[in-house]
Amino acid sequence: MDEARDAETSLARGDPTGLLFGLPVGIKDVTPVAGMRTTYGSPLFADHIAEADALVVRRLKRAGAIVLGKTNTPEFAAGANTFNPVFGPTRNPWDPALSAGGSTGGGAAALASGMVALAEGTDLGGSLRVPAAFCGVVGLRPSIGFVPTYPSQHQWDTLQSTGGMARTAEDLALMMEAVSGPSERTPINQPDSATGLLDAVSRMAAGSAELRLAYCPDIAAIGVDAAVEETCRAAAFELGDERVSVDEVELDLSFAREAFLTLRGSWMVAHHHALLDRLDLLGENLAGNIRAGLELSPERLGAAERARSRLWERMGEFFERFDALLTPCAAVPPFPVEENYPGTIGGREMASYIDWIAPTFLLSLSGHPAASVPAGLDPEGLPVGLQIAARPFGEATALGLAARVQARRPIGLPDLTRI
Numbered sequence: 556m557d558e559a560r561d562a563e564t565s566l567a568r569g570d571p572t573g574l575l576f577g578l579p580v581g582i583k584d585v586t587p588v589a590g591m592r593t594t595y596g597s598p599l600f601a602d603h604i605a606e607a608d609a610l611v612v613r614r615l616k617r618a619g620a621i622v623l624g625k626t627n628t629p630e631f632a633a634g635a636n637t638f639n640p641v642f643g644p645t646r647n648p649w650d651p652a653l654s655a656g657g658s659t660g661g662g663a664a665a666l667a668s669g670m671v672a673l674a675e676g677t678d679l680g681g682s683l684r685v686p687a688a689f690c691g692v693v694g695l696r697p698s699i700g701f702v703p704t705y706p707s708q709h710q711w712d713t714l715q716s717t718g719g720m721a722r723t724a725e726d727l728a729l730m731m732e733a734v735s736g737p738s739e740r741t742p743i744n745q746p747d748s749a750t751g752l753l754d755a756v757s758r759m760a761a762g763s764a765e766l767r768l769a770y771c772p773d774i775a776a777i778g779v780d781a782a783v784e785e786t787c788r789a790a791a792f793e794l795g796d797e798r799v800s801v802d803e804v805e806l807d808l809s810f811a812r813e814a815f816l817t818l819r820g821s822w823m824v825a826h827h828h829a830l831l832d833r834l835d836l837l838g839e840n841l842a843g844n845i846r847a848g849l850e851l852s853p854e855r856l857g858a859a860e861r862a863r864s865r866l867w868e869r870m871g872e873f874f875e876r877f878d879a880l881l882t883p884c885a886a887v888p889p890f891p892v893e894e895n896y897p898g899t900i901g902g903r904e905m906a907s908y909i910d911w912i913a914p915t916f917l918l919s920l921s922g923h924p925a926a927s928v929p930a931g932l933d934p935e936g937l938p939v940g941l942q943i944a945a946r947p948f949g950e951a952t953a954l955g956l957a958a959r960v961q962a963r964r965p966i967g968l969p970d971l972t973r974i
Contacts, residue, residue: 558621574733576619581626581662581671586717587706588612588622596630596639599836610705610741611675611717611734618733623671627661631827632677633841634658635685635912636895640838644892647689648969649937653889656686662720663690667969672721673730677704679715680819681884681915684927687720688884688940691966693727693957694720695926696919698948700745702731703738709826710742714818714919722968724928724958728756731950746948759955760962768794768956769804769877775913776809778901779886786939790930790964791881794956806873806880808917814862815920816907817855820848840895840908863920870921874946879956884927884940886911914942924950928957929966938966 562577587593587605589612594600612622627637627645637660638644645660647653648668655664662674663686676683678696687694695718702717709715719734721727729752736748758764770791772784795801823844824831831849834842873880890897896908905911918925923944930941941960945952 562619562621573617573619574729575615575673578620578672579623580615580620580673580675581624581665582612582622583632583659583662583674583676584625584628585632585677586612586675588625591622591625593625594641596628596632596641597837598640599833601641610703610738614734615675620673620733626659626665626674629658630838630841632658632679632682633844634895635681635909636892637661637686638892646892647889648971648974649691650889651974652891653937654689654892654894656689656885656889658682659694659720660686663687663692663694666690666692666720666722668971669968673726674720675717676719677715677717678919679822680815680909680919681912683718683720684915684925684940684942685885685912687927689889689938691929691938691969692720692722693724693926693928693961694718695727695731695950695954696924697731697735697950698746698924699922700741700743701749701924701948701950702734703741703743703745705738705740707741708829709822712822712826713743713922714822716919724760724926724954724961725753725756728753728954749950752951752954755951756954756958759951760958762796762798762959764798766799766878767876768799768801768879768881769806769873770801770881771804771806772883773914774806774808774882775812775886775917776807777886777905777910777913778903779883780888780901782933783883783886783888783939786931786933787881787883787941790941790960793963794959801881808866808869809913811862811866811917811920812910812913814859814866815916816909817851817859818863818920820844820851821856822848824848866917866921870923878945879952880944882914882942884915884942886914888933888935888937888939918942918944923947924953926953926957928960929964930960931964932966
């Protein structure tokens with residue numbers, strides 16, 4: 556409130572304002588905010604106070620945003636359902652009995668319930684897109700380097716991306732303008748800042764460009780809930796008009812599922828190397844992921860890198876023909892919050908506990924920017940997310956198409972009076 560009053564005084568003086576002037580923002584509880592409790596969702600850090608802002612937080616503040624607080628996450632963001640021993644579960648504003656998704660579930664729930672205007676987060680295998688889909692908001696996993704990640708225990712990270720969520724694609728474009736751009740604090744190749752991203756998204760949303768879009772119902776070959784697929788299909792083909800073609804295609808990327816799981820294991824070891832002597836004090840999800848990484852052989856790592864290269868080539872061939880890929884974001888609707896993960900997809904048992912997010916983690920592996928946008932409501936009245944992937948650094952295309960979907964298929968916000 557003090558910061559808001561200071562902002563009002565500054566505005567009255569006629570001081571220059573930033574892109575995000577006065578907007579309340581939630582910061583994922585794995586991202587440090589100076590002087591604020593940053594727990595990582597772990598009992599080991601339950602009382603940890605960060606000494607300095609992360610780079611993305613500094614940029615948000617510089618743009619005039621006001622940090623309202625931290626948003627809930629699974630322990631060290633390991634999981635696609637948001638709960639931890641420090642703060643408990645995050646519930647879905649559309650139905651509190653259900654999961655808000657993860658691992659940026661706190662941010663998605665805060666947006667859908669009107670607590671914040673913007674939410675910062677990270678995305679390794681779908682951690683921005685899945686909760687956006689479950690809570691009926693817009694999430695963007697940007698291209699690697701689009702938003703520099705600093706500090707990090709793994710500075711050469713090419714799997715996880717820093718991004719955000721908002722209630723509209725245009726709001727999210729404005730946020731990305733404020734936090735994007737190069738920094739000498741990270742070695743990952745970065746583009747210039749995304750100045751003008753909102754204008755580019757608005758032009759794309761207006762429908763002036765000729766586009767070739769492709770819809771694939773199941774890029775991971777794991778099956779998709781029928782109501783989810785039907786809703787996404789309808790939203791995708793509604794984008795077609797005299798300037799926009801939408802074709803259904805077969806795009807089987809399932810060969811790379813094992814590669815992601817392998818490289819994710821290696822990522823876990825690198826990212827959490829300082830915790831290797833305390834695995835017994837970590838939760839089951841996180842400790843299990845790290846132990847799986849410690850058991851990897853050089854042969855498996857080499858095979859995973861080869862599969863990732865093949866995936867990159869396959870996506871390159873795809874984007875020679877099409878401007879964007881449209882596909883269901885989460886293969887299932889929101890499930891009970893008490894469940895760590897859904898046991899089946901369309902009656903089929905999953906091969907692993909994160910198999911249900913393969914539609915998002917395969918695009919994490921390829922590194923292409925991908926957004927999730929509400930495509931409609933299922934028969935139970937729950938949001939369904941359509942995933943939109945674009946060429947490298949094609950954030951304007953992904954968000955511009957998301958804006959078109961929102962304009963044509965508005966879902967509103969949850970009725971909080973029944974909670």
